[in-house]
Amino acid sequence: MNREITIIKASTGWRAVNLKELAHYRDLLWFLTIRGIKAKYAQSILGVGWAVIQPLFSTLVFTIIFGSVARIDSNGVPYFLFSLVGLVPWTFFANTLTDSSNSLIANAAMINKVYFPRLVLPLSSIFSKGVDFIIGFVLLSIFLVAYQITPAWELVMLPWLILVLLFTSLGLGMILSAMAVQYRDVKHAMTFGVQLLMYAAPVVYPTTNVPEQYRWMYAINPMVGVIEGFRSIFLKTIDFPYEWLMMGTIISIILFIFGVFYFKRMERIFADVA
Amino acid sequence: MAEPVISVKGVSKKYRIGLADKKSDTMLTTILNGIKNPLANLNRIRNLSKLNDDDSSIFWALRDISFDVQEGEVLGIIGHNGAGKSTLLKILSQITEPSIGEVKIHGRVAALLEVGTGFHPELTGRENIYMNGTILGMTKKEINLKLDEIVDFSGVEKYLDTPVKFYSSGMRVRLGFAVAAHLEPEILIIDEVLSVGDAEFQKKCLGKMEDVAHAGRTVLFVSHNMNAVQTLCAKSILLYNGRNILYDDTDKVINTYLSKIGSRYTWQSKTLDMSSDKLRKLFVKEVKCSQHSIISIGDNFHIDVIVEALVPQDELVSINLFFKAHGETAFVACSKQTQLMNGSYIFKFLFPDNLFNNLNYQVDLMVVQMSTSIVFLKEVLLLDFIDDLELGWKGSFPGYIRPNVETIIEKV
Numbered sequence: 001m002n003r004e005i006t007i008i009k010a011s012t013g014w015r016a017v018n019l020k021e022l023a024h025y026r027d028l029l030w031f032l033t034i035r036g037i038k039a040k041y042a043q044s045i046l047g048v049g050w051a052v053i054q055p056l057f058s059t060l061v062f063t064i065i066f067g068s069v070a071r072i073d074s075n076g077v078p079y080f081l082f083s084l085v086g087l088v089p090w091t092f093f094a095n096t097l098t099d100s101s102n103s104l105i106a107n108a109a110m111i112n113k114v115y116f117p118r119l120v121l122p123l124s125s126i127f128s129k130g131v132d133f134i135i136g137f138v139l140l141s142i143f144l145v146a147y148q149i150t151p152a153w154e155l156v157m158l159p160w161l162i163l164v165l166l167f168t169s170l171g172l173g174m175i176l177s178a179m180a181v182q183y184r185d186v187k188h189a190m191t192f193g194v195q196l197l198m199y200a201a202p203v204v205y206p207t208t209n210v211p212e213q214y215r216w217m218y219a220i221n222p223m224v225g226v227i228e229g230f231r232s233i234f235l236k237t238i239d240f241p242y243e244w245l246m247m248g249t250i251i252s253i254i255l256f257i258f259g260v261f262y263f264k265r266m267e268r269i270f271a272d273v274a
Numbered sequence: 275m276a277e278p279v280i281s282v283k284g285v286s287k288k289y290r291i292g293l294a295d296k297k298s299d300t301m302l303t304t305i306l307n308g309i310k311n312p313l314a315n316l317n318r319i320r321n322l323s324k325l326n327d328d329d330s331s332i333f334w335a336l337r338d339i340s341f342d343v344q345e346g347e348v349l350g351i352i353g354h355n356g357a358g359k360s361t362l363l364k365i366l367s368q369i370t371e372p373s374i375g376e377v378k379i380h381g382r383v384a385a386l387l388e389v390g391t392g393f394h395p396e397l398t399g400r401e402n403i404y405m406n407g408t409i410l411g412m413t414k415k416e417i418n419l420k421l422d423e424i425v426d427f428s429g430v431e432k433y434l435d436t437p438v439k440f441y442s443s444g445m446r447v448r449l450g451f452a453v454a455a456h457l458e459p460e461i462l463i464i465d466e467v468l469s470v471g472d473a474e475f476q477k478k479c480l481g482k483m484e485d486v487a488h489a490g491r492t493v494l495f496v497s498h499n500m501n502a503v504q505t506l507c508a509k510s511i512l513l514y515n516g517r518n519i520l521y522d523d524t525d526k527v528i529n530t531y532l533s534k535i536g537s538r539y540t541w542q543s544k545t546l547d548m549s550s551d552k553l554r555k556l557f558v559k560e561v562k563c564s565q566h567s568i569i570s571i572g573d574n575f576h577i578d579v580i581v582e583a584l585v586p587q588d589e590l591v592s593i594n595l596f597f598k599a600h601g602e603t604a605f606v607a608c609s610k611q612t613q614l615m616n617g618s619y620i621f622k623f624l625f626p627d628n629l630f631n632n633l634n635y636q637v638d639l640m641v642v643q644m645s646t647s648i649v650f651l652k653e654v655l656l657l658d659f660i661d662d663l664e665l666g667w668k669g670s671f672p673g674y675i676r677p678n679v680e681t682i683i684e685k686v
Contacts, residue, residue, distance in 0.1 A: 003460065008368055008377040028408035035394050035405060042396035042437070113388040114409050115368035271370040272289065 015264045022117050029120045029127070036099075036128030051132040052139055055091050059084040066204045075206045075237035081147060085234050086203040086227045088140050089165055092133040093223060094194045099125040100173030101190050104181050104270060111270050118267050119260075122173045126166070144234060154233050154240045161229045164245065164252045168222040171255030178266040182273055202227050206237065207244070215244075222248035222255075277380070278342035279461060279492050280366070285375035287336040287361050335361040337516040339375070343494070348487040350503040350510035350524055351496045352531050354653070357513040359496045363387060363465050366494065381460030381492075384410055388465075390450025395439035399430055399449055402438050406453045420456045428452035448475060455482045461492045480505070500528055500600040532634045538656040539563040551641070551648040555584035556591070559618065561639060561654045568658045571676060572627050577655070579621040579639065587614040589643045593621045596638040597630075597674075604635065604674035628678030631671055632661035 041047040059080060066072045067079030074082035100122040104111065107121055144151070180186035198204070201223040210218050218224055219241075225248030231237045336358045343349050353359050364370045366377060367385030392409040393402045403424055407417040417424075425431045428449045430441070438446060464483070480502060487493050487506055497503050503510060503524060510527040512520040520527050540562040543550075550557040560580040569575060579593050590611035597604045609621050637655040640647050661671075 003381040006368070006377075006379040006383070008365060008372065008379070009375065010371050010373055024413070025408070025411070027404075027412075027414040030414070031401075031405050031408050034401070035397060038401070039394055039396045107392075110392050110409065112364075112369065113391045114385065116409055116411065268371050271364065 011268055014261050017119065017260055017264060018117065022119060025117055025120055028116060029124050032120060032124035033127040036125055037131050040128070048131070048135065051135040054132075055084065055087045055136050055139065058087055058091070062087075062204050072205050073209060075208065075231070075235070077235045077237060078147070081143060081149075081235060082206075082231070082237070083204060084140060084143060085230050086201075088133070088136040089161075089226050089230055090198060090201060090203045090223065091136060092129055093165060093169055094198065095132065096126045096129045096169040096173055097176065097194055098190050099129060100169070101176035101180050101186055103173075104177045105184075105187065118270055119174070119263060122177045122263075123170070126169055126173055140234070149234065151234050152232065152236050152240070154229075157229065157240065158233060160245070160249075161226050161233075164222055164248050165226050167252040167256040168226075168248075171252060171257075171259035174259035174263040175255070178263045178270075181266065181270050206231075207241075208238065216247070219244040219247045220251060222252045224248065276345065279345045279380045280343040280494075281378040282339055282341050282366075283376050283378075285336060285339045285362075285365060285372045285377060286334060287358075287365060287370070288373045289333050289335050334516050336365070336372070339513075339516075339518045341511055341518060341521050343492060345492055346490045347509065348493040348495065348507045350507035350527070351494060351513065352500075352503060352510055352527060353513035354531075356515075358516040359513055360387075360465060361516075362513065363463055363494070363496060367463050379461065382411070383461045383463060384454075384457040384459035385463040386410075386454045386457075386465065387463075388450075389447055389454055393438055393446065393450065396437055398437055399428075399434045399441070402449065403453055406450060407457075410454065410457055411459075412457065416458075424452045424456050427455060444475070451475075451479055455479070459491070461494070462486060463494045465496045497601070500532075501602075504528060537568065537658045538653075539566050541651075541654040554587060554643065554648060556587065556614075556641065556643075556648065557582045557584070558639065558641060558649055558651060561637075561651075563655055563657065565657075568660050569630070570662050571630050571632055571659050572662070574627040575625055577623045577625070577637070579623070580618055581614075581621065581641070582618045583614045583616050586616055587643070592642045594640040594642060595623060596640065598636040598638065599631070599633040599674045602674065629675060630657075630659045631673060631676040632659050633674070634658050 041050070044050065046053065062083040063080045066083070067074065072079070103121040103125040104118065110116075111118065176186055176190070201221055202210075207215060207218065207224060207228050225241055225245035228238065228241045229245055232240045339358075339362065351359050351362065361370075363385065364387070365372050366379070367383060367387065369385070369387075390402075390406055392405050394405065397405060400421075403421065404414065404417055408414065425434060428445075428451075430445050430449055433441065433445070438449075441449070483493070483495070483506060493506070495503065495506055507524050509522065510524040511518055512527045512531050520530050540560070542560050543558060558579065558581050561577065563569075563577050564575045565573065577595065579595075581591075581593070583591075591614050592611045593609045595607040597607070607623050607625075609623065612619070612621075635657045636653050637657060639649075639651045639654045641649040
């Protein structure tokens with residue numbers, strides 16, 4: 001018999017991802033991503049406009065409060081641009097965390113009725129946020145043109161930054177979504193946790209405000225290298241932060257690998273406890 | 275003999291049934307428990323996935339199941355509620371893992387435990403076809419090829435670009451089944467999907483399944499509808515309390531099943547949770563039939579339902595008894611709507627002779643208030659009727675009821 005053979009039995013310990021199977025379900029990943037985008041903006045007047053409003057209004061509020069009232073240093077560039085450049089990657093990160101951590105619980109009905117690689121759920125919620133990221137990026141470009149700013153040559157490093165951003169989001173997304181199935185506390189913690197996390201990243205203030213001796217510790221957060229990298233490229237606030245970014249790259253890869261294995265380990269109980 | 279396409283060896287599955295939480299009756303104790311118990315909660319939640327054998331909260335949904343299915347076989351799986359049918363299907367379709375044992379499957383499996391999985395109300399019918407199809411393991415290319423057929427089968431082509439939230443529930447089911455019907459797996463696993471949709475649609479589904487079966491594909495079919503199992507499956511297995519007690523020709527299996535489940539003439543509420551409406555403080559305490567063993571179809575009898583109201587009921591209460599044979603509802607007996615004060619009440623249902631056929635009837639009970647079902651109990655009674663009337667005809671009569679219709683014969 002020349003057919004694929006499936007063995008179903010109790011699995012133990014850590015398992016690798018079945019990439020062949022994941023590839024077979026790539027169309028599902030695609031449609032789930034589309035579903036995520038369409039469902040989010042269905043029956044709203046502004047639709048995708050919300051992807052513009054969210055970073056824009058946050059930037060405005062931050063500019064007034066942190067820029068004008070608290071007068072936080074912005075490395076010599078207009079605070080508006082300073083925070084907008086920080087907010088575009090941050091909004092993506094924050095939204096993917098909230099969305100992907102909830103992705104398994106929100107689709108519990110599907111998990112209980114059909115077998116498919118569960119990994120497509122957090123993956124698709126991250127990909128569907130990619131649209132918002134691109135829109136935010138376009139918004140940013142418009143303002144850069146308006147301010148007549150040309151990016152530094154390190155623009156070629158942008159894919160590196162985006163990869164670190166993706167790996168961090170994916171890694172944490174997988175860990176949190178798998179945890180959330182069993183511990184619903186994750187959901188409660190995420191709603192305000194993401195807001196608090198923002199202050200652990202250089203979104204409203206520059207990393208240069210952090211005392212020098214603590215900066216290496218601060219850069220353990222992969223978002224530090226990403227956000228400062230964005231600012232270095234588009235606003236030339238500081239030299240391109242290779243060291244922070246290296247640190248962030250290592251951490252994001254560790255998070256990603258741990259995330260994959262943790263997710264696979266927990267996967268077998270999803271249907272029983274979801 | 276060829277190698278079986280599905281080989282199940284010694285499969286068991288255990289679940290933890292939730293241990294009763296510490297009860298907290300007041301707001302204050304709820305808050306205090308909330309503060310005291312995070313650690314206890316942590317342990318409890320961790321244990322949801324850790325199963326030790328000696329634990330009293332362990333429930334074996336399946337125990338040592340073994341069977342083989344040959345290629346092209348259409349196998350029925352029957353059993354009472356909670357016998358483990360759904361758990362078995364979930365294991366075969368890889369939704370959950372067995373605790374012990376192993377299943378070996380040759381070929382691509384599609385499991386249909388529900389129609390329209392993954393449907394999103396905001397997406398159009400067309401988008402949902404793709405959504406549902408890819409969840410069931412089809413690729414976009416495969417769906418493209420079959421889109422016209424699927425749309426045709428579902429009969430919703432006019433509304434294909436309308437969001438599914440505007441569909442009637444019947445249309446949704448038709449669309450879901452249309453997608454599923456066009457799967458082309460080597461092995462198809464189907465659970466009770468026939469219990470949805472209108473009669474005409476059910477007929478269409480059954481027809482489709484017969485086609486699949488005749489096309490030489492392997493099918494596992496779970497249903498309460500004995501007629502459907504009998505029509506579709508040559509062989510069946512019978513699950514009883516998580517064990518596979520019989521694997522034989524469908525006729526024999528159905529007979530054993532009917533005689534196994536065939537009798538329960540009284541029912542008492544064991545846990546109040548199951549049989550009560552907490553909000554209205556209304557309990558079903560007991561249900562009993564005046565006959566305590568197999569009933570002759572020529573006898574009359576009554577069924578008493580005892581309910582207790584802990585507080586006077588604001589709304590009128592009525593009790594409905596559903597009589598089901600072969601998984602299909604034969605008729606419903608409804609009590610009058612009654613005002614209940616506190617205390618126990620007996621609802622006495624009087625049944626005439628010569629109403630039932632010689633079948634096994636399952637009785638479900640529903641307590642209705644304000645046109646809403648507030649308590650629903652499945653299989654409270656299982657009544658077994660025999661035909662011991664002295665008539666010429668010794669075979670069985672078709673139909674779910676067999677009323678004695680008076681006939682007047684005159685010469686004209």
